[in-house]
Amino acid sequence: MTNNYQRIYHKLFNFYGPQNWWPADTTFEMMIGAILVQNTNWRNVEKALMNVKPYLTPERMEKLTTEELAQLIRSSGFFNIKAKRIKAFLKWFKTYDYDIATIKKLDKQTRRNELLSINGIGRETADVMLLYAFDQPMFVVDAYARRIFYRLGFNMPSAYDNFREQVEEAVPGSLQLFNEFHALLVEHAKVYCQKMPICEGCPLLEICEQR
CATH class of the missing domain: 1.10.340.30 (Hypothetical protein; domain 2)
Structure with a gap:
């Protein structure tokens, strides 16, 4: 399971590059x-x-x-x-x-x-x-993460904190990794894994169950 999460992260990072989130001056x-x-x-x-x-x-x-x-x-x-x-x-x-x-x-x-x-x-x-803002490594569970993980074939917990804790336990995450992971999932949901998914060219296609 750990390797699956890490594969997702690395594939997205290699495809999109660093996202420099959160977009703000202060x-x-x-x-x-x-x-x-x-x-x-x-x-x-x-x-x-x-x-x-x-x-x-x-x-x-x-x-x-x-x-x-x-x-x-x-x-x-x-x-x-x-x-x-x-x-x-x-x-x-x-x-x-x-x-x-x-x-x-x-x-x-x-x-x-x-x-x-x-x-x-x-x-x-x-x-x-x-x-x-407060430099605490956290996995943010949003609608994009739920959509992407479900389509990939993960049966994630419905409860927010259970979902978050499962990813955090599986990925030995630094602050920078979780910062990028959230931003990459948001970007991927905008570009490919939209409400109506665009599967052609998707960097996760080879590991996706396309649910």
Whole structure:
């Protein structure tokens, strides 16, 4: 099983190359993007981030009203809900004086539990933040990973954490590996393993059951 996961990673990496994720100028922008991308595509997030660019520090964003923030991120969809989620996240972040280095000193489970306690931060969003902002090696389980692993022939657990733990146990992963693995799966789902798959030319075709 371990070799199968590693084969997938290496085939994708050799095909697509390093992805340099997460696309953001600052760690704070990365975390805001992780909330904005919920239930939408990255193109819509980019528009929202462009609108909110003048306020992309926690101190400036905190001064916006929820209504003002909602209008700025309108293109991301569910903007009223996401504005409230960002405000809830900022409230938590402020308890650490917006200091990422301090949060990194917390143990892994404490960090994850605290993120999950924030209104609107689920497992996937929390793990994306842990991976890309707080330097914690995590396998992010998203809809793309589920789709690709299923089509390849893996019978993965339906529960999020069971899926994540199975991959993490099978792949002795560094931070860089899990960073790339998530980004590569996202790229592959966009290019080949779409809702209607494009199998011709797919770098995983020889190991795929095409379910």
